[in-house]
Amino acid sequence: MNKILTGAAFVLCSAVSLHASAGGNIDSGKAVTVKYGCASCHGADFNSPIDPTYPRIAGQHADYLAHALTAYKRGGDAMNGRSHAIMGGMAKPLTDKDIADVSAYLASLPGSLARVK
Incomplete structure (x- = not known):
């Protein structure tokens, strides 16, 4: 029974790990940001939002951006x-x-966020 559980855990962790490391396409992400006009609020460089309460998203971690967009898509x-x-x-x-794709594109941009190593 332990071997079965260990094997199942390994397969599950491997699948999650592969999904987490799968990156988006930067060029496609740029096209999506243009299509939806993201720069109109977040600024042309995605680091100069039109309102100080809007986040600077250039250079943000891709996994965080993907999580945030998914959460907005789900709704409150x-x-x-x-x-x-x-x-x-x-x-x-x-x-x-x-x-x-959007997350990969925005993460590839230079930003003013401080990264802790």
Whole structure:
């Protein structure tokens, strides 16, 4: 029984690990940000938002960006969802591939965020 549980845990961890390391396409992500006009709020460089309450997303960690976009897509009433009138509407039509691509693109940009090593 232990061998079965150990094997199942290994397979599950491997699948999660592969999913987590799968990156998006930077060029496709750039196209998605243009299509949805992300720069209109977050700034042309994604580091100069039009409102100080909007986040600077250039150079942010891709996994965080993907998590945030997925949460906005789920909405505030869903488990692990986020409620925001603008971002909810922007994220709703995004596919999982779009989210991975946008996250990869934004993470590739130079930003002013401090990274802890």
